[in-house]
Structure formats: structure tokens, C-alpha cells
Amino acid sequence: MPSSPPTPPAAPALLPRSEEELARLPASERIRYRLLDARCRHHANDNISAFVREGELDELKAEVQAKAQELLHALVIDTDSDHNTHGTAERLARMYIDEVFGGRYRPMPTVTEFPNAERLNELMIVGPITVRSACSHHLCPILGKVWVGLLPNEHSNLIGLSKYARICDWIMSRPQIQEEAVMMLANELQERVRPDGLAIVMEADHFCMHWRGVKDDESAMVNSVMRGAFLKDANLRREFLSLLARKQS
Numbered sequence: 001m002p003s004s005p006p007t008p009p010a011a012p013a014l015l016p017r018s019e020e021e022l023a024r025l026p027a028s029e030r031i032r033y034r035l036l037d038a039r040c041r042h043h044a045n046d047n048i049s050a051f052v053r054e055g056e057l058d059e060l061k062a063e064v065q066a067k068a069q070e071l072l073h074a075l076v077i078d079t080d081s082d083h084n085t086h087g088t089a090e091r092l093a094r095m096y097i098d099e100v101f102g103g104r105y106r107p108m109p110t111v112t113e114f115p116n117a118e119r120l121n122e123l124m125i126v127g128p129i130t131v132r133s134a135c136s137h138h139l140c141p142i143l144g145k146v147w148v149g150l151l152p153n154e155h156s157n158l159i160g161l162s163k164y165a166r167i168c169d170w171i172m173s174r175p176q177i178q179e180e181a182v183m184m185l186a187n188e189l190q191e192r193v194r195p196d197g198l199a200i201v202m203e204a205d206h207f208c209m210h211w212r213g214v215k216d217d218e219s220a221m222v223n224s225v226m227r228g229a230f231l232k233d234a235n236l237r238r239e240f241l242s243l244l245a246r247k248q249s
């Protein structure tokens, strides 16, 4: 996986387990066993879909639902008589696995690449792409926008405009840290498009700043990644940033 280089955990070698032994374990333990066995990193913002087998996401949802119910219980919420929270554990499980963290469990969306037949070599800007994510620290929403700047060359692969949004959504639908999210997106696009230059700017509101903590309503975080020609050529960088400023207003 290009966006998440596996870092071998320091744990000692796992005891080999048969398929029957694995089948008796909860789905999360089974998936974790495969990840550890392959020495594959599984941080909050890593995609682990290659280690999840058919039907296991439903098992995972049932597990998360049971744990979420325990969480509500520990928060001393009477989910039996409170009709508002009666189905909350189940809704949380579905929301995490299928929706807001779906980018961890779903494989990368299929993206068709086609050769740069017209030999386009002008600055291309895609955006604003809507970002919906959550911070790894509090699992609070992060909402924002991303702009992508590309300087293709004759060997670059081009991808359809809507595909940028789909790749972005796949990476952002995980508990993220903004700095790492933009790097992951840059790696994925670099790998696919292979442009001479790649620039990404992300501006986002972190709800853990609004809802809790300092309760600051003004703060938004801006991050950028500049690669290749955008790093070397100050004029190109300026052109990208000025077009972006114009698009924003």
C-alpha cells in the first residue's frame, strides 16, 4: 500500500494458528492476527481492507455495537427506557464501519488511468474537494476543503476529475491527523498520476477545537504539500496559490 508503509511491530513472532482456531475468535481478533502476522501497520489512518474477509465487516459491526453499548452503560445512560438512545450503539457501529471510517475497511475505489495523449503540460487545479474526516485524538469531525495542483508531463497518467474526490474521500474517511492526511493523499496521487509537480492544500475546521477544549470558533488549520516542480519553481507555486485564492473568494 503506497500510502501507508508497513512498520514492523516489535512484537515477537506470533504462534501459528489454524483456520479453525481463528474462526473461533471474534472478527477483530482474527483481523488483528492477520495484520500482526504480516507485520502490517494498522494505525487509525491505515487501510486494512486487504486483511478483512467476506462477511467479517458484519461481524465487526456487531462487536463494535456491543462495545458501544458498554460505553453508553459506563456513561450511566439508561438506553432501555430512553427511546432516543435505544438504537444508538447500533447506529454508532454502522456509522463508524460503513461511513465515517469506511476508508479503513473498504478497498481503494477503482480509478481508471489513461495516458496523456494530448501531452498536456499546463498547470491543472482540482478543487475545492469537500473533506469529511475525524481527528484521531478525539474522533471529532474535521470538515474542510482540499485543492490539488498538478503539472503533468507526457508520461503522466490522467484520471477523471471525479476520481480525485473519490480518492480523497477514501483517505479522509478514517481517523486522521491533517498533516498525515495530506501526505497520504499526495502519495496516492503521485503514485497514480506521476506528474512533474504535485501540490496539495487542505484547509479544515477541527471540531475538537469548537466543541471542547479551547472552544475557539475562529480557528481553521491549513496544510500544504509541494512536490517536484512546485518545490523548485517559485513562480509555479505562486501561480497555483493565487488561482486558489481567486477560486476561494
Ligand SMILES: [Zn+2]
Pocket (backbone or CB within 6 Å): 135, 136, 137, 138, 139, 140, 206, 208, 209
Ligand atoms: Zn481532536
